[in-house]
Amino acid sequence: MTRPLRAAMRAQLLMSLRDPGDLFPLVLVPFYTVIFLAIMRSAGRSDLLGSAVLAPVLLNLWYMALVVAGDLVARDRFFQTIELLVATPTPYAVVGVGRVLATTLLSLVAFVEAWLVARFGFDYAIQVHHSVLFAVTLTLTAVATVGTAVVMAAVFVVGRTPRMLQNSLSYPIYVLGGVLTPVSLLPWWLQAPARLLYLSWAADLLRDCLQAAPPRDVGVRLLVIAGLGIASLAIGLLLTSRVIDRLRRRGALGLT
């Protein structure tokens, strides 16, 4: 199973590096970094500069997953490769996971962009006080993003207007995911759905890693991120296979 996964990752990397559309979200990262850092610095809140650098990275992680998930099946239909992929012994969902994983890894380039803008535009070097935990959390966040993206890919195939969903699912998730501001600032009735999103747990823990004080309840919080990621991956794999089966039965697999 790892060979098709690796092949799918490689194929997606090659496609993304040749298609400016896939890398397009990375163009937005420097702008968001400038905006967030400018807000914090103009308010004289140097303690929040780290959050301002982290936010565009998380934002980009989600947005790139959204873009690639929305185009996953559409692209295979456009290139007429979907029937061949479904006919192979590897489940289509595995190919999907590999491709989303490649994009998610690619999206971490945003961290370098945000760091460079902060360092040379604002003379600020982000300090990670708990670097091992930061790396573990970021890795789990990336894995959870893959799981969620696979769910979205299945939903986008069923939905008639994936572009509209792509456009509409950005800012609501940034708010509910606590990407820049903690979820605790939201009204109580939004906090419950926000806590169902892996991003809200991940953003809080990553921000805590920037503070000198040791983060609390680390084990539980990591487990929640991993749990939500695994649950969404399981749902995504199930949904994808159901959607593909439905398209096969209706003879609509290759229709664009």
Add this chain to the structure above:
Amino acid sequence: MNELAVAARALRHAARVAWQDFHAQWTWGAWFGAYVPRLFFQVVYFAIVGELLHSPGRTVFLAVGNSLVVGPMITMLAVQATVYERWAGTVPLLVAAPTSPLLVFAGRSVEWLVQGAGTSLLVFAVMLPVFHVPAPLPASLWLVPLVLLTCTSTYAFAIFLGGLVLRAPGARNLVSTTASMVVMTLAGVNVPVTFFPAPVAAAAQLLPVTHGLSAIRGLLSAAPAPEVALQAVTEALVGSGWLMVALLTFQRLLDGSRSTGSLDLDG
């Protein structure tokens, strides 16, 4: 028929195409059910930073700036719409027609101007009370012409950019979104223009939105009317300037495509 009537007719027909374009992509249900809530969340996303900073003044600043900028952001979609004409293969016919192609291009994306201004006003109507921004009536009704003015000057800028992407259709999303992000970053939406180094702040004066937003901030903070009017007039001048640039460059850009025989090539 005199030239003015011909121009008005071309604009009217182009606007009908624009409207059909919008309906081919969006239903009202999808627009109000999915996209408009996303715009509400966009304003919340930025305005709530004011809460994080424990600064009601900043919350108001961010809420006003971001409620306005959704309008120009939507208007900027006119850049992409220009390329649809190229995809439809109608550009050579438009160039051959006696009416200026700029008239057609100015009209065929007008739906984004209408959508942008209307949606921004809707976002203002919902978000100002949410973030406790004082907007006393009837003075705040001046928001309507000021938002329309700001979106119109953005539209002139978008037509100019549309001319550029006619030469490089593959860059349409990049150009449109980058332009929106430049405006969002530098036009005083999230931090005052004066926060940036002097040369950047000076360049921001030439951007659409900068002065329109300043006029709106003045209106909502009960600044003297002449101050608000001055900013509004400056916004109108900036928009007129971009329209002039579009007029001067559009034909040249089309002539360039004619000379290379690439007018109807999809690229």
